[in-house]
Amino acid sequence: MTQPFLNSLLFAVMTTVFATVGGMAVFWGAVSASKTRGWGESILVGGAVGCLLMPPFLHAGAWWKVGMGLALPVATIPFGAMVLSLQLWPVVFLVLLAASRRLEPSLLEAARIFLPPRRIWNRIVLPMLLPALCLASAVVFILALNHFIVPTTFQTPVQIADVYVMFSSLYDTRAALLQSLPIWLISMATLALAARLAACGEMGRTNRHASLHAGFAFRGLPIPGGRVLWRGLGGVILLASLLPGLGGLISWVIPKHDEALRTYMTPLLGAVRLALPQFGASLVYAAGSALFASIFGVAIWRAMRVVASRRGGTAIADGKVAWLVEWILATPFVLSGLFLGILLIGASQAAGAWAWWQGTWLMGLAALAVRFVWIPFKAASVAHAQIQSDLLDAAKVFRLSSAATFKAVEWPAMKPSLATAAWMVYVLALWDVETLVLIYPAGGEPVSLRLFQLLHYGYDAQVGVLSLGLVAMGLLPGLALGFIRYAGFHRPSPQGHKMIAKR
Amino acid sequence: MIELHHIHKNHGATVAVADVSLAVKRGESVALLGHSGSGKTTLLRLVAGLDLPDSGTVCVEGRIGMVFQSLALWPHAMVQEQIELVLHGPRWSGAAKTARVAEMLDVFGLDSWACRKPGTLSGGEQQRVALARAVASDPEILLLDEPLAHLDGGSRQELRERLLPILKGRAVLIATHDEEDARVLAQRCLRMREGRIV
Structure with missing residues (x-):
């Protein structure tokens, strides 16, 4: 295995871990905002869609400037993975949210009656959301493994960049495809696995009428760590994902x-x-x-x-x-x-x-x-x-x-x-x-x-x-x-x- | 066991429960009869603590078991796991838990479906699982929301007979629109209309 290929794998794994943790944290933030009748959740959803739709070169360029300004080690795999995860956590968040909106509220009410709080999360909520979580993480992994702009901006020598350089200098299709074969195989296998998970998963979709917001299903449930913590964390992740890009856009355009x-x-x-x-x-x-x-x-x-x-x-x-x-x-x-x-x-x-x-x-x-x-x-x-x-x-x-x-x-x-x-x-x-x-x-x-x-x-x-x-x-x-x-x-x-x- | 004093509950502009006072003692079964939207389910949810009343007091003494109108069976758990999950605490450790699961499967005729998930069962079979889960932990209070709604005539009669000994010694509140169910299962019938007991 070559170094760029190992870098690609490491970059994708780190991005997946960061984005999964971030997406789950924002999801708990949305669930914790159940008393806001859905507007707290709407803000997070709007922000998440905004993150996904932000041009990746703008996001990466802004974070490059922030990192350089703070003298952070920007040209490293962890930093690049962190930046990409700030753009991809919405995948995890939105998939979890969609799955939880389809939860029949009485399933969790039954859990509240029959089970102590700790077991509700371990034995009821997590198993019902696990297929959605695995699916979302798999998609993030594939997107990160195949990402071109962020690793290139952060000067991380990954396989995709190698393929690009090799093909644009030699125009040898066969060699380029052979070089990218491992990435293809891993991506296709992960995609197949994710599709199977989505097809087989029991997500509690007994409710034909999806709730207006995810917090509705989780209302009244004790949230581990407290609602304030998750709401705050969700807000911080959202701001960290949006502000550098938007701030950079404004500060670049408006002169001092x-x-x-x-x-x-x-x-x-x-x-x-x-x-x-x-x-x-x-x-x-x-x-x-x-x-x-x-x-x-x-x-x-x-x-x-x-x-x-x-x-x-x-x-x-x-x-x-x-x-x-x-x-x-x-x-x-x-x-x-x-x-x-x-x-x-x-x-x-x-x-x-x-x-x-x-x-x-x-x-x-x-x-x-x-x-x-x-x-x-x-x-x-x-x-x-x-x-x-x-x-x-x-x-x-x-x-x-x-x-x-x-x-x-x-x-x-x-x-x-x-x-x-x-x-x-x-x-x-x-x-x-x-x-x-x-x-x-x-x-x-x-x-x-x-x-x-x-x-x-x-x-x-x-x-x-x-x-x-x-x-x-x-x-x-x-x-x-x-x-x-x-x-x-x-x-x-x-x-x-x-x-x-x-x- | 259950005491309600002047309970009021509104859903937006709609009055769901209005000035309801009620007491159910241990060993007593009370049926709430009424059409859809008369407030039966809301009253049960207030007793279960799933909703809070706008005014009035709810006093409940003892552990609660409940059959939901939608049954609310956890889709990822097999029949025996549905029962196992509700057996927690020092009383239900090791052999006691296993024995209780086997007993519930036997009482409700669920032995052959023990390893199946709810999605693969018929409506009547799911109803039995919901009942088994509700009584498995031996609760002092039992709340049954349309407990026999998904059953046909023969199965309904059979399950009524199975239920009768199980209800004994508990405070039971049954919401139903079926007069026959109410007459057989309850010692006292209360009729609800527009959120009030009439």
């Missing part, structure tokens, strides 16, 4: 005094003006991949449902085939995007007829759509599972066709989840560096790649203003969607007027 303002403004505006083509490229990649990934994801999910219903069983939609399809779709998402780029270049070189598309926009769009197709697919299947079975049964009783059932029952219920999934793909594609770094066409460099390069040369002001532009671009569809929904809700309907008139 008037004189600096004059000298800064020209380079800042210049940076934006010069980067207009890059912003355009980012928009094409993000919007295009969101569109294609959503269409393909829903089409694959729909095809599986149709085949399952024609065969009169659920074997395809819910059984081993579904598990296999999900595993195949999730693989490009959790593996490093670098591998996808190497594979596509290798494939187009091997197949002469496809050589034309190397270095085109289409290749970049295809790579991003393949990488993120799992998100809309998963959103569709989860949203469908939450539709009341009575509604689908009624459609069966009244012999609605498959298309009519989709239009009348499934689509209205799944629409919000699919819109959210499309937005997630849009944001992730906007931040993406590793998928495009090897395959972007000449003149098609996105902002994220320019930022990644600028970070290395210390152009802080330019990094700040371009990041701010990218964050604004990321929020734009969400704000537009919110505005449209708000306007829709407040538009008086003709039917409403009629009803009032009748009264």
Whole structure:
């Protein structure tokens, strides 16, 4: 085993441990905030989503500055693992929260009646949440093992960085794939194990109506260590994850005094003006991949449902085939995007007829759509599972066709989840560096790649203003969607007027 | 064993329990009869200490066993573990625990399902497990929320007969909408409507 491979393993294990502990601590913080009727939990969820959606290069760059300022050993594996875990703990937190929201509150009430407090946590709560915890930790491990930006920023020689350097200098696909084989094998095995855990786990999902907030199920239970401790710890972890990135963004953009303002403004505006083509490229990649990934994801999910219903069983939609399809779709998402780029270049070189598309926009769009197709697919299947079975049964009783059932029952219920999934793909594609770094066409460099390069040369002001532009671009569809929904809700309907008139 | 004095409980703007006073002595079974939403379950939850009353006092003396309306069987635990888990403290160490688990499995006819998880059992079988778990630790107070709701006619009759000797010597509060269950299992029937005993 080579040193970079060992470094990769150590980096991934340390990140997993830190992120699991952090995610659990914030989870207890959310549970401890049960008396706040859910708003405490909402703040933590909002912060966690914010951490996940923060551009990794921005987060890593800000922590590099903080570490250097405090004279910490930044170019080490533990520091890099700590920084990445501050971005990945939300995976553990959100998975635990989702599992606990589905706990039937009376299961814990029964525990309160029959068991002493210590045994409630050891024998009831932990076994019910353990599959979710293992699943989340496995996902964090794979993401950390395949992470490119954070270890590269912190100058940790990991396997992925080695593969990148080797491939970009020699363009030897076979050698690059062979070198990355151990990472692939470990990731795929962990992913398979995680998927099995998720499928077999008993998470107490007897409750069809998920609670409004996780604290609802845990209300009245004594929390080991006290509620104040966990609420405080959760808040500290959240702030440590968000503040450096946001603070860095603001301090890089806003100059310290008037004189600096004059000298800064020209380079800042210049940076934006010069980067207009890059912003355009980012928009094409993000919007295009969101569109294609959503269409393909829903089409694959729909095809599986149709085949399952024609065969009169659920074997395809819910059984081993579904598990296999999900595993195949999730693989490009959790593996490093670098591998996808190497594979596509290798494939187009091997197949002469496809050589034309190397270095085109289409290749970049295809790579991003393949990488993120799992998100809309998963959103569709989860949203469908939450539709009341009575509604689908009624459609069966009244012999609605498959298309009519989709239009009348499934689509209205799944629409919000699919819109959210499309937005997630849009944001992730906007931040993406590793998928495009090897395959972007000449003149098609996105902002994220320019930022990644600028970070290395210390152009802080330019990094700040371009990041701010990218964050604004990321929020734009969400704000537009919110505005449209708000306007829709407040538009008086003709039917409403009629009803009032009748009264 | 159970004493309630002028209990009031609201759920938001809805009055769940209004000015209820009630006493249940050792060896007495009391049935609360009423339609859905009449406040029976809320009253049981107040006695169990799962909810606090808005006003009034609840005095409970003794250990509590309870059958939940939703049964609340822990999905990860096998039938015998459901019973084992509630047997803790010095009285239930080693052989005593094993013997008690075997006894409960036998009394409720659960021997053949001892190593199965609740998700693999029928509604009636799950009901028996919930009852076995409620009485396993030999509690002085038993709260039964629709204890026979998931059973058909024959099984219901059989389980009523099994339950009768088990209820003896305890303070029992049963919430049910089935008059026959109330008549057979309880010595005293109280009718609830809109949160009040009428």
